[in-house]
Amino acid sequence: MLVLSGSAFPIQEWSELDYDALGAEIKKLRENVTGVTDTVLAASDGIPILADVAKDVDPAHISALAASDLAIARQAAEVIGLGVLNQTVVFGSEGYMAVYAIGRLSLLVVLGDKGLNLGRLLHESQPVIERVGAILAP
Amino acid sequence: MRCDAGRVTGALCVTGNAGGVFHLCDGVVVAVESPGSPVAVVQDGAFAVAVGEVERCFVDESVDRAPRTADEGVASDLLLSETARRLDVLASLPFPLAPYRDRVVAAPGTEAAALTARQREIVAHATGRRTARDLAFVVGRSLYSVTVEISRMLGGGLLEIATPATSFGFSHWGLTSLRPRKAATQASGRFLDQSTSLPIRRRGEPGRHSGIV
Numbered sequence: 615m616l617v618l619s620g621s622a623f624p625i626q627e628w629s630e631l632d633y634d635a636l637g638a639e640i641k642k643l644r645e646n647v648t649g650v651t652d653t654v655l656a657a658s659d660g661i662p663i664l665a666d667v668a669k670d671v672d673p674a675h676i677s678a679l680a681a682s683d684l685a686i687a688r689q690a691a692e693v694i695g696l697g698v699l700n701q702t703v704v705f706g707s708e709g710y711m712a713v714y715a716i717g718r719l720s721l722l723v724v725l726g727d728k729g730l731n732l733g734r735l736l737h738e739s740q741p742v743i744e745r746v747g748a749i750l751a752p
Numbered sequence: 753m754r755c756d757a758g759r760v761t762g763a764l765c766v767t768g769n770a771g772g773v774f775h776l777c778d779g780v781v782v783a784v785e786s787p788g789s790p791v792a793v794v795q796d797g798a799f800a801v802a803v804g805e806v807e808r809c810f811v812d813e814s815v816d817r818a819p820r821t822a823d824e825g826v827a828s829d830l831l832l833s834e835t836a837r838r839l840d841v842l843a844s845l846p847f848p849l850a851p852y853r854d855r856v857v858a859a860p861g862t863e864a865a866a867l868t869a870r871q872r873e874i875v876a877h878a879t880g881r882r883t884a885r886d887l888a889f890v891v892g893r894s895l896y897s898v899t900v901e902i903s904r905m906l907g908g909g910l911l912e913i914a915t916p917a918t919s920f921g922f923s924h925w926g927l928t929s930l931r932p933r934k935a936a937t938q939a940s941g942r943f944l945d946q947s948t949s950l951p952i953r954r955r956g957e958p959g960r961h962s963g964i965v
Contacts, residue, residue, distance in 0.1 A: 633922070637922040644920065648771075648804075648885060649886075651886070663924060666923075729787045729790060729885075
């Protein structure tokens with residue numbers, strides 16, 4: 615177990631993580647969903663764990679933004695009584711940012727261009743999220 | 753699936769990668785929406801659907817809103833033959849390219865001065881992470897024309913297929929800063945309290961305010 619940023623994170627010790635297995639799972643989204651451009655896996659406090667991004671994308675910034683985005687959405691879901699938050703999607707004129715909750719402890723960010731096949735992403739991401747969650751906290 | 757004979761009005765949905773939706777009015781295809789095609793042209797949308805993976809097709813007559821288009825539509829048999837011709841052209845090129853799978857990068861030694869303006873635009877955005885479809889979106893041209901151009905540039909040695917390490921650059925930075933806090937405090941000095949991890953001042957030890965109280 616590892617303590618991060620003062621919070622109890624029952625995730626595997628980072629150095630013991632199977633990065634190859636995580637990368638193989640996340641890679642499927644870029645291969646199978648048209649329009650996915652970048653992916654970042656991060657702890658829910660915004661610290662990046664694994665990233666596959668273009669040179670002009672900073673994983674630390676994306677992770678921090680996604681953690682804030684997810685935290686606000688999670689609070690909204692709980693206050694309004696919408697149940698457990700699964701994901702948020704930011705729709706921009708030039709693209710998308712989807713953020714998936716992996717339990718309460720980590721998150722996955724998927725960036726897409728304006729042609730992203732969002733329906734397919736929502737369909738393909740669910741099994742990936744489950745397997746990534748199992749790798750992070752076996 | 754024949755939609756012209758039945759003069760179908762509605763949407764022919766094709767699931768797959770990239771997939772797409774053919775909007776029909778009395779059997780005529782008035783628009784095609786596909787994540788594979790950046791321009792609202794029926795022929796390019798049909799090519800984008802056909803050149804990818806097709807999993808399932810079904811007619812959804814409840815979809816009654818076709819995107820606005822200046823095009824009057826294309827008869828489905830004409831669209832079918834034109835799409836087949838485009839697929840044949842792509843297959844006959846010296847370097848038949850998979851527009852959703854193959855990621856391309858500029859070949860070493862490619863001189864910008866020797867390229868056309870459109871080729872320069874493609875080379876400038878060919879980072880090795882982008883497919884022909886991705887590049888079509890970046891440069892705002894039809895999938896078919898960009899795919900054919902890239903295929904010819906691959907054949908001419910101006911571009912090459914990127915290695916997997918270039919296409920998918922996973923990094924985790926060693927994560928050296930994410931060590932357990934306890935281990936970090938043990939290494940950092942005598943003024944740190946193990947239970948709270950906050951620095952504390954002890955009686956008799958020198959400190960910035962040690963002369964006040």
